[in-house]
Amino acid sequence: MGGNVPLLSVDDLSVSFRTERGRAAVLDGVSFELQAGETLGLVGESGCGKSVTSLGITRLLPKPSGQIDRGSVRLDGQDLMELPAFEMQKIRGPRIGMIFQDAMTALNPVQRLSRQMDESIRLHAPTLSRAQATDRALELLTDVGIPSPELRLNDYPHQLSGGMRQRVMIAMALSAEPDLLIADEPTTALDVTVQAQILMLIKRLQAERGMAVIFITHDLGVVAQVCQRVAVMYAGRIVEQGSVASLFSDPKHPYTQGLFNSIPHLDRVPLTPLPTIEGQVPSPMDMPPGCRFAPRCQHATAACLTRPVLQSNPDRAVACHQVSL
Numbered sequence: 001m002g003g004n005v006p007l008l009s010v011d012d013l014s015v016s017f018r019t020e021r022g023r024a025a026v027l028d029g030v031s032f033e034l035q036a037g038e039t040l041g042l043v044g045e046s047g048c049g050k051s052v053t054s055l056g057i058t059r060l061l062p063k064p065s066g067q068i069d070r071g072s073v074r075l076d077g078q079d080l081m082e083l084p085a086f087e088m089q090k091i092r093g094p095r096i097g098m099i100f101q102d103a104m105t106a107l108n109p110v111q112r113l114s115r116q117m118d119e120s121i122r123l124h125a126p127t128l129s130r131a132q133a134t135d136r137a138l139e140l141l142t143d144v145g146i147p148s149p150e151l152r153l154n155d156y157p158h159q160l161s162g163g164m165r166q167r168v169m170i171a172m173a174l175s176a177e178p179d180l181l182i183a184d185e186p187t188t189a190l191d192v193t194v195q196a197q198i199l200m201l202i203k204r205l206q207a208e209r210g211m212a213v214i215f216i217t218h219d220l221g222v223v224a225q226v227c228q229r230v231a232v233m234y235a236g237r238i239v240e241q242g243s244v245a246s247l248f249s250d251p252k253h254p255y256t257q258g259l260f261n262s263i264p265h266l267d268r269v270p271l272t273p274l275p276t277i278e279g280q281v282p283s284p285m286d287m288p289p290g291c292r293f294a295p296r297c298q299h300a301t302a303a304c305l306t307r308p309v310l311q312s313n314p315d316r317a318v319a320c321h322q323v324s325l
């Protein structure tokens with residue numbers, strides 16, 4: 001990638017949680033990069049560690065149970081893990097915007113929307129007057145499909161329906177004009193037309209501002225629509241990465257094949273959720289040695305009892321003993 005410093009560089013990120021049964025290693029050596037303006041899809045079955053990855057990057061893991069054991073996260077070359085907490089707070093919002101799976105966690109329950117949006121907008125653009133910030137808030141709320149936004153601005157978060165709250169959270173995240181947006185299942189709870197509207201909005205802002213996006217989703221159709229690259233996670237590790245076009249047409253890892261094979265051509269991708277694969281994701285307390293997918297894999301051999309190294313070329317990275325790039 002031309003020797004440029006990537007916008008985001010996650011290297012060997014490893015996270016564990018303290019539980020009643022001991023320490024659960026939930027992320028094990030997650031690494032990926034993101035260039036400015038790029039959209040990376042992060043996919044994988046429920047529980048594979050997608051949300052924990054985004055909480056690790058933003059240092060929002062629940063305390064004291066969640067802990068980063070190893071790894072670094074660099075934004076424009078700056079290691080976020082080394083920043084004091086108050087500096088990290090300045091990164092969240094204007095540099096890294098977040099849309100969470102649960103909207104309530106992102107909104108302040110005791111502040112009216114007008115105040116929350118005003119703060120978020122003026123953090124990014126401190127020279128705006130209050131009236132200008134309000135105009136901007138109304139524009140964004142309209143963009144995310146909120147009817148009569150001027151009435152809604154006086155509401156508290158609990159006065160909104162779940163879908164409305166989700167949209168307000170999206171508007172808030174976008175209002176700070178972040179360089180990177182981490183969107184964790186941003187549209188899952190919304191109906192299809194609103195979902196399409198929000199995807200369009202995110203794409204437009206990307207084109208206008210060169211915003212990079214990490215898009216976490218169960219929906220491969222959404223990945224095909226909005227992402228350039230995709231990383232496939234399995235049981236706390238990334239097992240394969242590549243461009244959307246090449247990964248959908250030629251998945252290499254047996255797990256990715258299970259997810260993508262039912263979709264023959266990119267141009268015919270229907271709006272499909274992840275297909276299911278036989279067997280169960282292993283528990284973080286009881287991970288198989290070596291390749292974590294081996295117990296569910298038709299191609300597994302004795303070699304798979306050791307951890308596969310990540311093989312990579314400029315277009316693809318894959319961690320599997322049975323595949324050579």
Ligand SMILES: Nc1ncnc2c1ncn2[C@@H]1O[C@H](COP(=O)(O)OP(=O)(O)OP(=O)(O)O)[C@@H](O)[C@H]1O
Binds near residue numbers: 046050051053284
């Ligand atoms: N606070 C926590 N304490 C203990 N374990 C946790 C905690 N949060 C997450 N985990 C565990 O970490 C693993 C990864 O969870 P994560 O929420 O990242 O999955 P996910 O890929 O986002 O799943 P989904 O698609 O359902 O949102 C799971 O095994 C989960 O049980």
Ligand SMILES: [Mg+2]
Binds near residue numbers: 052184
């Ligand atoms: Mg999640």
